[in-house]
Amino acid sequence: MTDVIVTANSGSSSLKFALYPAEAGARKPLLRGEVTGIGSAPVLSARMGEHALVVTEPLNAIPADATHEWLITQLLQRLRGEYVMYRPVAVGHRIVHGGPTFEGPIRIDETVRRKLEDLVPLAPLHQPHNLAAVDAVSHIAPELPQVACFDTSFHHNQPRLAQLFALPRRLSDEGVIRYGFHGLSYEHIADVLPVYLGERANGRVIVAHLGNGASMCAMNGRRSVATTMGFTALDGLMMGRRCGSLDAGVVLHLIEQKGMAAADVHHMLYRESGLLGVSGVSNDMRVLEASSDPNAREAIDLFCYRAIREIGSLAAVLGGLDALVFTAGIGENSAGIRSRIAEGAKWLGAALDAEANKRGETAFHSNDSHVALLRIDTDEEGVIARSVAHALEQGGACA
Structure with a gap:
């Protein structure tokens, strides 16, 4: 046994x-x-x-x-x-x-x-x-x-400025700050990066966890320094059903001018928005990529546009970019999405090897690319298992 x-x-x-x-x-x-x-x-x-x-x-x-x-x-x-x-x-x-x-x-x-x-x-x-x-x-x-x-632990030691909202200090003191998510996925990528990048793994890396839930994390020294999600998992990138970053004034408008109840706004932002809301077709990227519906195409366009914008923001925090890593369901399986987002990072020195990307190879940058482009499968379960084994060895908790 x-x-x-x-x-x-x-x-x-x-x-x-x-x-x-x-x-x-x-x-x-x-x-x-x-x-x-x-x-x-x-x-x-x-x-x-x-x-x-x-x-x-x-x-x-x-x-x-x-x-x-x-x-x-x-x-x-x-x-x-x-x-x-x-x-x-x-x-x-x-x-x-x-x-x-x-x-x-x-x-x-x-x-x-x-x-x-x-x-x-x-x-x-x-x-x-x-x-x-x-x-x-x-x-x-x-x-x-x-x-x-x-999922929040990996981001816990981010710089304070990366965690703060510009809200009254009493709210920050109460815990209304940016937490970040998908930390188990990012922890796995940080752990295996040296296998693929050697010493460059400790450089300026952006990891794109793209799935039904989506976010990005900027790493330096394989530690989180900024991420797209915030207080909740609603923030940041456009997702399958979630809207991502949204002007808070839109929420106020829906409640005050449209007469929507807070619970209805909550439901719309979490379950009826994102790829599903924009396309009116599906929250599944595979379905949208196979669809001829122009609204499906626009949803994909917006998904990629928002991702490219966030890469620019995170690269600014890092002061440049040494590697861009794609993971999770869309990141691992959609060559088309990887291609479009990587093309949007050309200004940072990324150059795509289109055939390697289509084949789903781990490294799909061209020989003259200044930025490594990688496709790495995530393994949240493996991170959990090793954390449990360590916690049991320590007699309970490990921080």
Whole structure:
């Protein structure tokens, strides 16, 4: 029987999970899977062992309204039945918002759980599902240690000026600051950058985490110095359903002049905007790229335009650019989006090798490019597993 750490990465309509050997430093999962379409038509894809065997099947036995709690419960029950060769010793969770309190991975107890609940309003699409997974494990396997790993931690030590809003100081003192997100993804990229860039990995790097949720992070010395997301995961780049950066006056206008309730504005900005709102077609970039609808084309154009603008802003903070890295669903899989954004960074010295980009190669810059262009798969689950192993070795928390 193999002792394993279970990782749970709960999204708004998905659940990624993996089993890692419990020893610290383990980088290859024994099993990795994902359930997509939660709430509509759940589908499971799983990958086990070194042979990279992929098994995909509709979860016909799961009702369309199945919850994250139900799925986590099923996973743990299977580990105690069908997959008894694996013995869970701990569960690590991606928790989107750590607020001003949590600087690093921490073991979840009742006090921590209450504090995480208080942060739900700051990440309404994700935090409830994150905590639902925690509660499901507590119910079915209360003896298992659980560790929270935060998307905000990687940005916690940014320069103070990068964190502040120009609001009354009392609000900043209360924690109304820029936190940044996708930190587990950025932590992975920072960890593996030396493999691809050598000493240049410690230079001026912008990482573009482009998926249904999207953000960018400026790194120097492989540490976050600025990022596009702020107080919540609504800020910054245009996303699948979220609007990204928005003049606060628009919100006031919608409430004061259009008579919209705050809850309706909230719903629109988080669920009806972004690629979906502009295109009127889909929040899925693959669907938009295949569409002939001019509104779909405009949504893609705006997505790329906003990304290019943010690269300029982050490059200004860094004082130049040595590497531009693409990761996450769109960044890893859309050669067209990578090409358009990289072309927008030509003024910084980026030169694209179009054929290498089409082939999906890790490095797709031309020989005369002054900026390295890289496509690197993210691995949030691996970061979680190693953080849990380290936290357990330390007896609970590691900041």
